[in-house]
Amino acid sequence: xxxxxxxxxxxxxxxxxxxxVVISGALLYTFSSIFITYLSFEVSTAPFNGSTWQxxxxxxxxxxxxxxxSRSFFKEEDRSKLYYYQLSSPExxxxxxxxxxxxVLFGLSTLTWIIYSLVFGSPVVLESLFFLILxxxxxxxxxxxxLISAISSxxxxxxxxxxxxxxxxxxxxxxxxxxxTQYSFLTSGWENVGQSILTLLAIDAIxxxxxxxxxxxLWRS
Amino acid sequence: MTAFDRPFFRILTLILLLYTLVGGLLLPxxxxxxxxxxxxxxxxxxxxxxxxxxxxxxxxxxxxxxLSGQKMEDDIKAVEFVNAGIILxxxxxxxxxxxxxxxxxxxxxxxxxxxGAAVALLIYFGYLVxxxxxxxxxxxxxxxxxFNIFAFASLVPLLYILPRMVESLHPGxxxxxxxxxxxxxxxxxxxxxxxxxxxxxLFIWISRLRIRLNLLNxxxxxx
Numbered sequence: 001x002x003x004x005x006x007x008x009x010x011x012x013x014x015x016x017x018x019x020x021v022v023i024s025g026a027l028l029y030t031f032s033s034i035f036i037t038y039l040s041f042e043v044s045t046a047p048f049n050g051s052t053w054q055x056x057x058x059x060x061x062x063x064x065x066x067x068x069x070s071r072s073f074f075k076e077e078d079r080s081k082l083y084y085y086q087l088s089s090p091e092x093x094x095x096x097x098x099x100x101x102x103x104v105l106f107g108l109s110t111l112t113w114i115i116y117s118l119v120f121g122s123p124v125v126l127e128s129l130f131f132l133i134l135x136x137x138x139x140x141x142x143x144x145x146x147l148i149s150a151i152s153s154x155x156x157x158x159x160x161x162x163x164x165x166x167x168x169x170x171x172x173x174x175x176x177x178x179x180x181t182q183y184s185f186l187t188s189g190w191e192n193v194g195q196s197i198l199t200l201l202a203i204d205a206i207x208x209x210x211x212x213x214x215x216x217x218l219w220r221s
Numbered sequence: 222m223t224a225f226d227r228p229f230f231r232i233l234t235l236i237l238l239l240y241t242l243v244g245g246l247l248l249p250x251x252x253x254x255x256x257x258x259x260x261x262x263x264x265x266x267x268x269x270x271x272x273x274x275x276x277x278x279x280x281x282x283x284x285x286x287x288l289s290g291q292k293m294e295d296d297i298k299a300v301e302f303v304n305a306g307i308i309l310x311x312x313x314x315x316x317x318x319x320x321x322x323x324x325x326x327x328x329x330x331x332x333x334x335x336x337g338a339a340v341a342l343l344i345y346f347g348y349l350v351x352x353x354x355x356x357x358x359x360x361x362x363x364x365x366x367x368f369n370i371f372a373f374a375s376l377v378p379l380l381y382i383l384p385r386m387v388e389s390l391h392p393g394x395x396x397x398x399x400x401x402x403x404x405x406x407x408x409x410x411x412x413x414x415x416x417x418x419x420x421x422x423l424f425i426w427i428s429r430l431r432i433r434l435n436l437l438n439x440x441x442x443x444x
Binding site: 144147157160171179199 | 288340343344346347350351354355356360363364366367368370371372374375378379382383386387
């Protein structure tokens with residue numbers, strides 16, 4: 001017998017595998033954003049400096065992540081939702097959704113990085129550090145946006161609410177991610193990046209704990 | 222009827238406000254280079270920001286109370302304190318921008334705390350948008366209470382941790398305690414602390430009036 005959280009994550013992957021709408025939609029969304037910026041910026045004549053590179057990268061990724069996570073509580077607004085809620089506790093549902101979102105976001109961010117670097121080149125010197133930052137970014141956005149997506153699914157205009165409520169919440173995380181990314185451009189990055197990453201992880205822990213405590217109130221109705 | 226609705230509280234608020242206005246403009250202040258007389262804005266800008274945080278914390282308290290008790294009364298209190306907090310936040314940003322114009326040179330200097338204040342307002346405008354997008358009263362109360370708590374938890378690092386990690390024009394950046402340079406002169410404390418109370422009490426007064434009005438409206442609707 002699997003634990004309920006693992007079973008729920010498995011269920012989410014199975015549903016996604018069956019129709020592949022959300023993930024392929026998010027991938028196309030990212031690739032078209034990269035292509036639009038590529039056409040607008042004429043990088044062949046004026047290549048990016050590090051600051052422009054990382055700003056554009058994180059802006060594209062934040063929009064794609066918000067778009068992707070906003071679907072977490074979207075497709076289950078029907079009777080099947082009631083069924084899951086009877087089978088398992090709300091705590092395991094929010095944890096499973098967060099872990100699932102973090103995994104999908106990590107895959108999306110890695111693919112975004114590969115395509116983005118192919119198009120724009122890459123000022124990243126420490127690939128392993130940047131990879132770690134992508135992992136932490138996925139966990140961060142999953143922990144802040146999953147509950148916001150549950151909240152906005154209760155409103156009448158879900159996609160607008162997701163942006164209006166989600167963006168201010170992720171701003172502290174984006175600022176810390178941008179600070180950490182700058183260190184991955186330097187060979188001495190590993191020595192100085194600790195403070196930003198630890199602060200980021202502390203914020204994630206707070207938001208995750210709050211999601212865990214608040215979600216049971218959200219679905220009880 | 223709470224202690225905050227009694228005449229004594231209102232008289233106290235008026236006295237404190239009068240003291241803040243008159244004492245804040247007339248009492249002697251230390252001569253700090255570059256700030257000069259604009260240091261008096263401490264009694265308005267900084268204390269309004271302090272009372273905004275106090276008022277918003279009261280709102281969080283009522284949101285938590287709503288989630289544990291499900292009484293509509295607590296929802297009305299939470300939203301009215303958020304409204305008061307938003308007004309204080311707008312006033313705090315405007316007084317801060319004026320102060321920045323005359324000491325740092327620009328109304329908006331892209332200081333981390335200025336940006337944090339703008340994000341704080343975005344979060345609470347989002348709270349109001351969220352409320353207006355839900356029609357069912359119970360759901361609206363529950364969902365907005367949850368967002369209130371969650372958003373406040375993400376606001377605290379933005380306002381109090383991140384500005385200390387980067388260079389800021391505000392005093393208190395890079396790990397220094399916030400008011401060391403003003404604490405040198407004790408004369409300012411005699412107006413500064415009462416001014417925090419004055420703004421907090423004034424906005425509690427305003428929120429209490431709105432809360433009582435809404436409670437009466439609710440009672441009329443129910444009967």
